[in-house]
Amino acid sequence: MPLNLYNTLTRHKELFKPIKDNQVGMYVCGVTVYDLCHIGHARAMVVFDAIYRYLRYKGYEVKYVRNYTDVDDKIIARAQKEGLSYQEVAERYIDEFNSDMQALKTLKPQVEPRVTHHIPEIIEIIGKLVAKGYAYEVEGNVFYSVSKFSVYGKLSGKNITELMAGARIEVDERKENPMDFALWKASKPDEPAWDSPWGKGRPGWHIECSVMSMKYLGENFDLHGGGMDLIFPHHENEIAQSEAATGKPFVNYWLHNGFININQEKMSKSLGNILTIKQLLNQYHAEIIRCFLLSRHYRSPIDFTLGHLAESKKIMSNLYLSLKNIQEWTAEKKPGRGFKEEDFSGEEARIYHAIFGLKDRFLKAMDNDFNTAQALGYIIQISKMINSHLEKLGPEKEPGEKLLFLLHRAREGLLDTAQVLGILQEKPENYFLLVETEAYEDLSAFIAAVENNDICGLKERLDPEWLKSQVKEREKARKNNDWNKADKIRAELKEKGLLLEDTPKGTRIRIKKDPNIIEVN
RNA sequence: GGCGGCAUAGCCAAGUGGUUAAGGCAGAGGUCUGCAAAACCUCCAUCCCCGGUUCGAAUCCGGGUGCCGCCUCCA
Structure with missing residues (x-):
């Protein structure tokens, strides 16, 4: 079945076609490691984890790359504040990030490149951009000249001439155009610095992703993801840098996840409503969090409230209840033989249909721009049918051959689809022990x-x-x-x-x- | 000012023109129970407004209204 996905670049759902038949290159903007990650990061990571899992589920061979920004202004500021080196700050929060991701049961990307490990490559590309006339040096800084890239703004739908240049930007007098952005920043004393043709300095924020994505995935690759906020300027600038440097189209499909609000307010440091992943995990099982995050379409904004989380908790308990019920009813008994549709009637026939239709419906939902909310709905439906049917049969728990067959298939179907969302990965007894x-x-x-x-x-x-x-x-x-x-x-x-x-x-x-x-x- | 998105039951949410508009939560009634809990059963929407296209629209088009995001670091 064909996968359709919404491409920010074209603003349409498009049929997904990988560059190389069944191989997919996927790059997701990771985090800047200067503080603990919050639930907004969790959403992005869980969403792209589900996308990664789904692509693999569909049989694609996926190379997943997710970067760490391990040198930047905020890291340096933090290091100075705490009297540490920027490396120590970065290391600490990389560790924290890893433990969060593991706790949230996200799969590890194949490559997790760091900026500081790619300085030579970054310098090389900047050099190329300067040589081609897309960038210019001023006092040890190198800026990208936005006006030289004729299609600048194509991702975010912005138009350079209409951008209220300087309206909300502190204008840097050294820039030829206020919209120009830094590729290389001259370092002040006491700041991390690398030698370059333009003197000591460090990379600007956007260039790293161009360089690292192309290094691991090629100059033209399939998928690039991140939060909505990265569309402009980060991803716009990545396109400008990469395409100017290579002369080739950079990324075929751009995916962006929506934001999380907390009690209908934007989560921000000034409002003091930042909720870290650790705080959340302290109180809620990872699968409850995943269930919450995946119960809305990934591009929609979602509102974090305790009530919504409680709903997700209930949902997960009901799902696990099915697994537990199935376990108790089937015990060690294996189904004797396969049955056909015509062997069933009444309620069992309905269950048969639901179970054997689950995978198709799941695929259809996920193929529709990763509609995890709908997919989850289908999973819950099966679960509910099973619980209800077993309840009606009474407490003896002696299933006939046909029911045994249905229960085994139901279990397989539930686990097979749920693992794509990263839920139902626990043994039911353990889940209830942990959660309830x-x-x-x-x-x-x-x-x-x-x-x-x-x-x-x-x-x-x-x-x-x-x-x-x-x-x-x-x-x-x-x-x-x-x-x-x-x-x-x-x-x-x-x-x-x-x-x-x-x-x-x-x-x-x-x-x-x-x-x-x-x-x- | 520019760009983009959203508007479906008390709440959350799916729905890419066509049988009874998924699913969840909450609520009401019921089964069970000494009562309660848990579990299970039943009930609970015509889709913001106005026009248009169509045999037929929540779904497409135009116009309103109302929210929200981005345009500065940000998942």
């Missing part, structure tokens, strides 16, 4: 776990002896039909964050998690 704090069916086992301090932090908050006596009291009260007392104890435990649930099999317990630990202003 799996309900303990056995109260004495729970108390023992508290005593052993197996449950993080609970021993400090709860006296196991007190807990033991409360539980015993309540059991006694229930036996005596003393419902008032039983309810009272249940309420007391609830205040301590313990939820008692009476089921036909007995009383079980689960730990209530506080959903409001993250503070969002």
Whole structure:
């Protein structure tokens, strides 16, 4: 099935055609490593991770490159503030970024180039641009001359003459045109510097991506991605630099993800509403975050609120519930043989159709400009059908051959599609343990776990002896039909964050998690 | 001022002209339960406004209105 994607360059959805039959080169602008990453970064990284996974799912051989900007003004400023070298700052935040990405279960790109490892190549390209007359040197700085590149503005739809030049830019007198931008910056004393034909200095911001993307993917490659904000000037400038240097078209398809708002406000340092990935991961399982991020189309803005996150949490629990149900119903039993459509009728026939149609529908959704929201909807639909059907069959959990067959196929289908979104990667029992704090069916086992301090932090908050006596009291009260007392104890435990649930099999317990630990202003 | 995007139920959200407008959350009613919880069942929209194209439009075109982003570092 053909993949269509929205190309910022043409402002249309286009049929995706790789340059080399089934190989894809993909470059995504990474981060400037001067601080912890926030949920906006998380969105970009998760979105492009899903795109990367999907391309591979479709059978493309993808070379994925994502850079680190490890030298720039902000890093230098941070280093000076903390009395560290810029390398130390960069190293620290590269490590932090890596741990965030790993926690968010993103796949590692094949190449993660750093600016400081590519200085000779950068100098070479700048030299080429100067030689070709696209750039000029002033006092050790090299600027790109925007007016020499006739199609400047083609990505962002801007027109140089109409750009209110200088309106919001501090005009640098040394530039021939206010829109010109730095390729090479002369360094001040105490700043990182490399020798160059124009004296000591360091690369400007945009040139690195031109150089590193072309180095690893060729002068013309397939996909280039990043946040919406990078369209102008960053990506516009990349095009200007690259195409001027090589005379070839740079990137065929430009993809840009939308921004995250927090409670309908732009996330910004001045508003003080920056939420870091670490804060979020502290409270929410990575797959809940991925589910939230992928439940909207990647180009739309999305609003971060605790309510929305709670929805995603519910969704993930329901999905895992299906896996758990399937696991319990199938146990170790393998389906005896394959069945055909005509073998099923009624509810089972509907489930059969849904399961066997899942992959097609999933592909169709994803082929439509990576519509993860719709794709996720289809996955949830299957999950819901399974849960509902099994519930109706009652508690015996003795599936016939045909149902066994359906359940196995459902599981395969769910896992196969969900992995493209990077969800349902945990074993259900582990997921519930991590997220819901799996309900303990056995109260004495729970108390023992508290005593052993197996449950993080609970021993400090709860006296196991007190807990033991409360539980015993309540059991006694229930036996005596003393419902008032039983309810009272249940309420007391609830205040301590313990939820008692009476089921036909007995009383079980689960730990209530506080959903409001993250503070969002 | 320039460029771009969005407007679908209480909320979030999919929907690239054609059967009953995905899905989720919340809510209401129900099953189960001593009660509650969990789970399951049922119910819950004609798509911002006005014109136009068409046999037929949420979907295409024009005009309004209202939001938002970018034009400065930014995912």
